[in-house]
Amino acid sequence: MTLLEIADLHISYGPVDAVRGVTLDVEKGGVVAIVGPNGAGKTSILSAVQGLVRTRSGTIRLRGAEITDWSPERRARAGIAFVPESRGIFGSLSIAENLSLAACALAEKATAAAQIERSLELFPVLADRLNQRASVLSGGERQQLAIGRALVSSPDLLVLDEPSLGLAPVILDGLFASLAALRDEGRTILVVEQNVSRAVRLADHVYSLRGGLLERLENPQDLVGDPAFRAKHLGME
Amino acid sequence: MAQNLINALSLGSLYALIALGIALLFSIMGLINFAHGELITIGGYTLLAFHGLPLAVAVALTVAVVVAAALTMERLAFRPARGASGETLLMTSFALSLLVQGGVLLKEGADPQSVNVLGSLGASVDVGGMTIGKLDVAIIGVTGVLLIGLAWFLRATPLGVQMRAAAEDFTMARALGVRADRVVATAFGVSGAFAAVAAVFLVARTGTLTPSMGLTPVLLGFVAIVLGGLGRLWAAAIGAYVLALLSVMLQAYLPTGLAAYRDALVYLGIIVILLFRPHGIAGRPQGVRV
Ligand SMILES: Nc1ncnc2c1ncn2[C@@H]1O[C@H](COP(=O)(O)OP(=O)(O)OP(=O)(O)O)[C@@H](O)[C@H]1O
Ligand SMILES: [Mg+2]
Numbered sequence: 001m002t003l004l005e006i007a008d009l010h011i012s013y014g015p016v017d018a019v020r021g022v023t024l025d026v027e028k029g030g031v032v033a034i035v036g037p038n039g040a041g042k043t044s045i046l047s048a049v050q051g052l053v054r055t056r057s058g059t060i061r062l063r064g065a066e067i068t069d070w071s072p073e074r075r076a077r078a079g080i081a082f083v084p085e086s087r088g089i090f091g092s093l094s095i096a097e098n099l100s101l102a103a104c105a106l107a108e109k110a111t112a113a114a115q116i117e118r119s120l121e122l123f124p125v126l127a128d129r130l131n132q133r134a135s136v137l138s139g140g141e142r143q144q145l146a147i148g149r150a151l152v153s154s155p156d157l158l159v160l161d162e163p164s165l166g167l168a169p170v171i172l173d174g175l176f177a178s179l180a181a182l183r184d185e186g187r188t189i190l191v192v193e194q195n196v197s198r199a200v201r202l203a204d205h206v207y208s209l210r211g212g213l214l215e216r217l218e219n220p221q222d223l224v225g226d227p228a229f230r231a232k233h234l235g236m237e
Numbered sequence: 238m239a240q241n242l243i244n245a246l247s248l249g250s251l252y253a254l255i256a257l258g259i260a261l262l263f264s265i266m267g268l269i270n271f272a273h274g275e276l277i278t279i280g281g282y283t284l285l286a287f288h289g290l291p292l293a294v295a296v297a298l299t300v301a302v303v304v305a306a307a308l309t310m311e312r313l314a315f316r317p318a319r320g321a322s323g324e325t326l327l328m329t330s331f332a333l334s335l336l337v338q339g340g341v342l343l344k345e346g347a348d349p350q351s352v353n354v355l356g357s358l359g360a361s362v363d364v365g366g367m368t369i370g371k372l373d374v375a376i377i378g379v380t381g382v383l384l385i386g387l388a389w390f391l392r393a394t395p396l397g398v399q400m401r402a403a404a405e406d407f408t409m410a411r412a413l414g415v416r417a418d419r420v421v422a423t424a425f426g427v428s429g430a431f432a433a434v435a436a437v438f439l440v441a442r443t444g445t446l447t448p449s450m451g452l453t454p455v456l457l458g459f460v461a462i463v464l465g466g467l468g469r470l471w472a473a474a475i476g477a478y479v480l481a482l483l484s485v486m487l488q489a490y491l492p493t494g495l496a497a498y499r500d501a502l503v504y505l506g507i508i509v510i511l512l513f514r515p516h517g518i519a520g521r522p523q524g525v526r527v
Binding site (some may be wrong): 049051052071072073077078081082084088090091092093097100101102104105153205222 | 269296332395398399401402405409410411412413414416417
């Protein structure tokens with residue numbers, strides 16, 4: 001079953017055409033990764049899925065229902081959880097309050113405590129510091145809180161923008177182990193990731209986005225092994 | 238001295254209710270609501286309309302009417318403008334303010350009307366040689382209860398936590414499922430309730446009503462917010478009490494020859510404070526937090 005269908009999506013910021021006709025399906029239980037150089041339009045696509053940017057044309061469907069005009073909160077309640085590049089942590093709230101906030105997207109409010117418990121099992125650092133202000137957390141801890149919080153709403157679709165950004169290699173291992181565990185649990189994940197070797201290992205399908213145009217990579221492993229291929233799709237080296 | 242302190246606390250309570258009502262909306266939706274003064278005006282005339290009923294009933298009805306007015310303002314004027322720039326929202330609130338003022342003027346006329354809502358609250362009690370007005374005690378006590386109630390609501394209830402999150406980052410809060418409409422309507426409701434209570438206190442203190450009676454209190458509310466600091470909700474309350482203290486102390490200790498300059502000296506004092514603390518007494522340089 002196709003969980004998320006993006007069809008011919010266009011996004012413009014004034015004169016800048018950031019996304020120019022993107023079509024992408026995400027199967028239920030699948031992991032789709034998008035790679036691409038800076039400014040390619042990756043964040044724009046993910047923001048459009050959560051309803052945070054205005055689209056110029058195209059449609060977005062969740063479980064077959066068109067959600068293109070839905071508010072962000074309605075999408076959250078329909079099962080989409082977004083972890084932005086900036087993490088979106090509320091520094092003036094405690095860690096417990098950050099986690100509990102996501103419970104408002106739960107259909108079954110009574111399960112909130114159990115959901116929070118599960119996130120704390122996945123990210124035990126948070127459990128010891130529940131009553132501290134989130135502003136004191138380090139970058140890696142913030143990322144764990146952001147993902148843990150997204151999971152509290154028990155989302156059907158987890159949307160992650162550059163989860164590895166700014167994290168030390170040791171923390172990365174833990175983070176990607178968690179993401180792999182979520183995948184093996186059957187969660188559907190749409191992730192933008194610059195760390196291609198990790199993205200390729202995690203995802204079922206890898207797409208490259210350049211200048212607002214999306215291309216499916218048949219042999220994503222080449223991103224890791226082939227310098228010319230890598231330079232073409234990531235615009236580096 | 239103690240009598241002056243009571244007086245300052247009472248006046249500060251009045252300012253605090255007004256300043257918090259304005260700051261709450263500003264922190265959540267970046268709205269500088271000039272029409273807040275008209276909520277106070279509506280409260281004043283509602284109280285007049287219900288004059289003769291038992292005080293508690295009249296106050297309850299006044300709160301209900303003003304909250305309804307605040308929710309109507311939100312629904313009809315501000316919701317269509319949601320997400321617009323701060324300037325657009327400011328202009329909307331200006332227009333709304335003039336509109337309501339015009340309406341009150343048409344209905345009630347420009348002449349000041351007087352009303353005595355005090356009843357037994359007009360009396361004073363003797364405490365160790367000091368004469369303390371019962372009204373001042375009531376104002377300080379009721380405001381204290383309301384401020385503690387608001388703090389409890391923001392800390393201990395899911396909706397309160399959602400409001401604090403929305404004040405920090407509205408978009409991210411919505412992305413997590415926080416309902417924008419509910420949070421904004423709640424903020425307007427609380428703002429309206431505080432304006433209603435402030436109106437009752439104001440009318441009790443002055444005994445007069447005019448269609449523009451909301452203007453000065455709202456300007457003082459803005460001054461209190463700037464003085465306290467834009468960074469935090471509670472800074473507005475701190476600013477309100479400091480403003481009242483300045484004003485009452487100058488009133489009490491200024492030589493008679495200088496009394497005419499009291500307001501100028503109050504603002505001079507504020508400027509001096511802001512010179513040393515440009516972000517306000519308790520403000521923070523960055524974004525607005527609840
Ligand atoms: N709010 C905005 N206003 C104007 N232009 C924008 C805005 N957001 C993004 N853009 C532009 O749209 C293009 C795509 O931006 P986007 O953030 O989607 O890229 P990205 O692939 O996520 O980049 P990065 O790898 O740096 O995160 C860029 O050229 C960017 O400058
Ligand atoms: Mg990006």
